[in-house]
Amino acid sequence: MARMPSKTRFLHRLPCKPTRAWALMLLLPVCMAQALELRVRDPSGTPLVGVMLTRIPVVAARPEGSDDGYPMPGTRTAVEPSVTVFTDASGTARLPEAGSAPGESSLLARKTGYRDARLDDASAAGVAELRMEPETDPAALAAALPSSHWLAQLDFDGNTVARQHYLRHCTQCHQGASGFIRVERSPEQWRDVMDRMNRYGAGLAHSQRKPFAEYLGRRFTELRGGVFPAPAATETTFPPAVITEWPVGDAASQLHDVLLHPNGLAYSGDNLMDRIYEIDPLGDAYTVYRLPHSADARPDGVLGNRLAGGVPKVDNLYGAHSLALSPSDGHIFITAPNQQALIEFDPLRKQFMEWRLQEGFQPQGIRFDAKDRAWFALSLSSKVGVFDRAARTFRYIDLPARGLLDSALIWYTQWSLGSGRGGELPRTDLVNSGVPLPYDLDIAADGTVWVTRVNADDIARIDPVSFAVEMIPTPFAGPRRIRCDAEGNVWITGFAEGVLARFRARERSFEVFPLPIAGETPYGLGMDTDRGLVWVTGSQSDAVFSFDTTSRQWRQYPLPRRGTYTRDISVAEDGSVYTTNSNFPGRHIEGAQPGLIRLVPGEAEGASR
Numbered sequence: 001m002a003r004m005p006s007k008t009r010f011l012h013r014l015p016c017k018p019t020r021a022w023a024l025m026l027l028l029p030v031c032m033a034q035a036l037e038l039r040v041r042d043p044s045g046t047p048l049v050g051v052m053l054t055r056i057p058v059v060a061a062r063p064e065g066s067d068d069g070y071p072m073p074g075t076r077t078a079v080e081p082s083v084t085v086f087t088d089a090s091g092t093a094r095l096p097e098a099g100s101a102p103g104e105s106s107l108l109a110r111k112t113g114y115r116d117a118r119l120d121d122a123s124a125a126g127v128a129e130l131r132m133e134p135e136t137d138p139a140a141l142a143a144a145l146p147s148s149h150w151l152a153q154l155d156f157d158g159n160t161v162a163r164q165h166y167l168r169h170c171t172q173c174h175q176g177a178s179g180f181i182r183v184e185r186s187p188e189q190w191r192d193v194m195d196r197m198n199r200y201g202a203g204l205a206h207s208q209r210k211p212f213a214e215y216l217g218r219r220f221t222e223l224r225g226g227v228f229p230a231p232a233a234t235e236t237t238f239p240p241a242v243i244t245e246w247p248v249g250d251a252a253s254q255l256h257d258v259l260l261h262p263n264g265l266a267y268s269g270d271n272l273m274d275r276i277y278e279i280d281p282l283g284d285a286y287t288v289y290r291l292p293h294s295a296d297a298r299p300d301g302v303l304g305n306r307l308a309g310g311v312p313k314v315d316n317l318y319g320a321h322s323l324a325l326s327p328s329d330g331h332i333f334i335t336a337p338n339q340q341a342l343i344e345f346d347p348l349r350k351q352f353m354e355w356r357l358q359e360g361f362q363p364q365g366i367r368f369d370a371k372d373r374a375w376f377a378l379s380l381s382s383k384v385g386v387f388d389r390a391a392r393t394f395r396y397i398d399l400p401a402r403g404l405l406d407s408a409l410i411w412y413t414q415w416s417l418g419s420g421r422g423g424e425l426p427r428t429d430l431v432n433s434g435v436p437l438p439y440d441l442d443i444a445a446d447g448t449v450w451v452t453r454v455n456a457d458d459i460a461r462i463d464p465v466s467f468a469v470e471m472i473p474t475p476f477a478g479p480r481r482i483r484c485d486a487e488g489n490v491w492i493t494g495f496a497e498g499v500l501a502r503f504r505a506r507e508r509s510f511e512v513f514p515l516p517i518a519g520e521t522p523y524g525l526g527m528d529t530d531r532g533l534v535w536v537t538g539s540q541s542d543a544v545f546s547f548d549t550t551s552r553q554w555r556q557y558p559l560p561r562r563g564t565y566t567r568d569i570s571v572a573e574d575g576s577v578y579t580t581n582s583n584f585p586g587r588h589i590e591g592a593q594p595g596l597i598r599l600v601p602g603e604a605e606g607a608s609r
Contacts, residue, residue, distance in 0.1 A: 036095045038119075039129045040087050040109055047091025048132060050238045051111045054084040054560045055095050058104040068315065069250065070275065071288055074350065078285045084243040084560045096242060110560075112144065142223070143179070146562065148541035150177035152519030153223055156215060164477045165430055166212065168454065168496040169202040170194075171521045173584035175540050178563050180588055182220055187213040199306050200584075203435055203455065206427040239555050240602030248277050248286055248580075248595045251587035252313040255580035255594050257568040259323040259332060263347060266570075266596055268580050269320025269334055272311070276320060276334065276345060279596050291318050291336070291343060292352050301338030302361055302417050311585060318343065322440075322568075324366040324374060326389065333374050333387075335363040342366070342374065342387060359396045360385055361417045365440035365452075365481070369464065375449055377438040380417065382410055384438060384451055384462060397467050399438055399453065399460050402431075409434020431455070444484040444505070452479040452492060459492065459503070475510050476501055481524040481568075483534075485549075491534055493522040500525070500536055500547055516554040517541055526569030526577065535577050537566035544569070544579065544599060557599055561590040566597075576600045 040051045057080040065071040085093045095107075107119035107130075114132040135141050154177070156162040170176050185193070190213035194204055204212070249255055249270055256271040266279045274291040297317040299305045307314050318336035320343070325332060334343040340357040357363065360378030363385065368374055374387040378396075386395040401407035413434055428435060436456035443449050449462040457477055461470040478496030485491060490503040494512070498520045502511045515522060519540055526535040534547045538556070542564045546555045559566075565583040572578065577599045586594035 037127045038087070038093050038095065038107070038109075039127065040091045040093075040117075041129065041131050042114075043131060043133060047087070047089075048111060048114070049087055049089055049091060051087040051091070051093070051109050051114075051132070052084060052558060052560060053087065053093050053095065054082055054108045054110070055105050056082045056108060058106055067288075067290070068273075068313070070273070073288055073290050076285050076287050078283075079247050081244045081246045081284060082560065084245075086238050086240065086558075088240070108560075113141070115140075139224070143182075144562075146540065146542045147175035147177040147181075148517055148519035148538070150182060150223060150519070151521075151540055152517075154216075154219055154519075161430060162208065162211070164496040165205065165208065167521050168478050169204045170197065171540065172202065172495075172523075173197070173200065174565055174588045175563060175583075176521070177220075177519075177540070178588060180563075182224065184221065184224075185217055187217050190214075190216050196310055200310065201303070201306065203428050203432050203437075205430045205432075207429065238558060241557050242600045243557075243560060244281070244598045244600075245560065245581075246279060246281065246284065246286070246596045247593045248279060249273065249275075249586060250594075251585065251592040252311070253586045253594050254584045255582055255586075255596070256320060257322045258570050258578050258580050258596065259325060260570045260572055260578060261325065261332070261347060262330065265347070266578055267323055267332055267347070268596060269323060271316060271319050271321060272307075272585055273313075273315045274318050274320060276332075277596075278347065281596070281598060289345070289350060289352075291320060291334075292354065293317050294354065297339065301336075302340065302420075303338055304421075321364050322366045322376075324368050326368055326372060326374075327370065328372045328389065333366055333368075335366050335376055337362040337364055337379070342376065355387065357385060358394060359383065361414070367441055367443050369443045369447055369449075375441055375443065377441050377451055379437050379439055380413055380435065382436050382438060382453075384441065384449070384460070395467070397462060397469060399436070399451070399469060400471060402433075402436060402456055405433045406436065410436075440481040442482050442484050442490075444488050444490070445486065446488065448505070450482050450484065450490050452482045454478055454480050454495065459490070461505075472503070472508070474501065476512055478521075480522075483525055483527045485527055485534075486529045491525060491527065493525050493536060495521050495523060498522065500534060502549075513547060513552065513554075515545060516556060517543075523567040524569050524579075526571045528571045528575055530573075531575055533571075533575075535569045535571060537569055537579065539565050539567060544577065546601070555601075557601065559597065559599075563589040565589070 038053055040048045071077045087093045109117040109130050115135050117130050117132045191209050194209050253273055254271040255268045259267045268277050276289045277286050279286040319338040321335045321337050323332055323334050332345045342355045344353040360381040360383045362380040363376045364379045366376040372389045376385050382399045384397045432455035437454040438451050439454045441451040447464040451460040458471050458473045476494035476497045476499050479492045480495040482492045488505050492501045498515050500513045521539050522536045523539045524537045532549045536545045538544055543556050543558045566579045567582045570578045579597050581589050581594040583589050
């Protein structure tokens with residue numbers, strides 16, 4: 001669960017304490033007056049249940065500035081969020097009062113199987129009624145379905161290994177069957193797409209280019225032509241929730257991870273534009289800060305100028321990735337995968353410091369232990385790094401290779417990156433020899449460090465005292481993100497297999513829980529230990545999910561916009577959930593506007609709807 005039980009340990013050291021209460025901010029939707037009541041009906045007048053109602057500012061907040069189209073660093077920028085609710089069993093929903101900068105707004109009503117309906121003026125209080133028409137066009141019905149439903153139809157002619165390889169590498173940056181992907185392409189065009197994606201950082205096996213190109217061209221043509229099974233039956237109602245989206249960044253941005261800070265603000269790094277956003281949900285505003293670039297930094301750093309000519313606007317010499325909070329002083333540490341560096345940010349003084357690594361390449365997942373040591377995964381080196389803040393020293397721990405070929409190719413990759421030949425990495429195979437890809441890690445209450453290796457289908461256990469390593473194979477494909485609960489259990493997302501898994505560390509046993517929909521690639525997860533929930537990103541389904549660890553029941557929470565790609569979740573003390581729209585790049589989402597998302601589930605909200 002993303003909270004700091006020791007926050008008073010460093011808050012009392014700050015020159016001034018936070019002026020806003022974190023809990024008050026999170027409970028704001030509960031306290032606001034219910035300004036507009038919506039009643040939604042079908043043409044016969046029957047109430048429609050589970051309709052998604054989104055109030056959208058008529059003039060979307062797209063602040064421009066003199067810093068490459070962004071506000072100047074350090075400048076507070078006001079934005080107006082959109083707000084989404086769902087109709088109940090009577091077909092009724094109430095939209096909360098507009099935020100701190102209310103203005104003219106419209107309302108979008110959306111439900112699978114129906115045409116979108118709009119209300120031009122959703123700014124005034126009162127009661128309004130909407131009628132929604134059923135959608136009868138098969139092509140329109142198919143186009144409205146999320147990427148997950150299309151991906152569920154890609155079975156690669158029964159080749160499970162090929163399918164998992166595709167999901168592992170072709171869905172890690174954006175949705176694998178979004179509207180951008182479903183278009184008509186020849187096999188030659190598909191091969192060009194695959195080569196470009198590999199240059200950007202995918203690990204698709206060279207031997208699969210031709211068979212994948214032929215299969216995808218044929219299969220997507222079949223699906224667009226109407227050979228498309230109807231969606232599986234879903235719940236007629238969704239759990240009550242209020243979803244708020246703050247627009248942050250632009251179509252060129254990628255807001256990678258999100259961190260909740262005890263100062264009442266949320267932080268996210270723009271991986272493609274080397275910026276850190278400090279977002280104030282209570283004040284409907286954000287402030288942007290640019291990562292400092294050292295004089296010798298090059299575009300894309302050690303990876304070579306891989307995005308040149310392919311992305312219209314980019315500024316990722318460092319590439320802000322994951323964020324972690326120091327328990328000693330509240331500083332935020334950010335991994336910079338394009339450089340051999342960690343970035344430290346002081347949120348009080350708004351100052352940055354760069355810490356250079358002596359070993360390893362592509363730092364990604366990062367977490368702090370109770371001794372104020374930052375542990376981080378070095379994805380292109382099969383290593384884990386440890387930065388001791390008190391001693392200002394680094395230590396590096398090797399994770400074992402999977403065999404002689406893996407070992408040789410890991411060595412070659414280190415030599416290639418170290419000699420500045422980042423664009424000349426070896427061609428990979430179906431098991432990604434040479435790139436086991438340690439990606440994420442977490443630290444249990446007893447200090448044990450747990451690490452995922454996405455391509456190796458295993459996790460590592462690291463003793464925090466002896467630094468001894470134990471490798472444990474996973475019974476599922478693509479372990480990506482990992483979190484520990486209060487009982488010492490380890491929870492893992494199975495990215496390439498659509499599952500959530502629990503590893504009971506004491507018994508050394510796995511339990512695997514398939515997600516409730518097919519075609520999903522769960523990227524990240526967050527722990528709500530107070531309520532016994534695991535929250536999981538629905539990167540392909542425009543949704544997030546909660547899993548009750550006691551009842552073993554799933555709940556699905558649809559998100560407002562098509563093409564929403566989420567990869568990280570933080571859970572606040574009151575049970576509300578924060579994530580970001582995180583497509584690579586942001587233009588893949590409906591409206592081409594990324595941002596911060598807050599979901600307040602009904603059980604956490606404690607308010608009638």
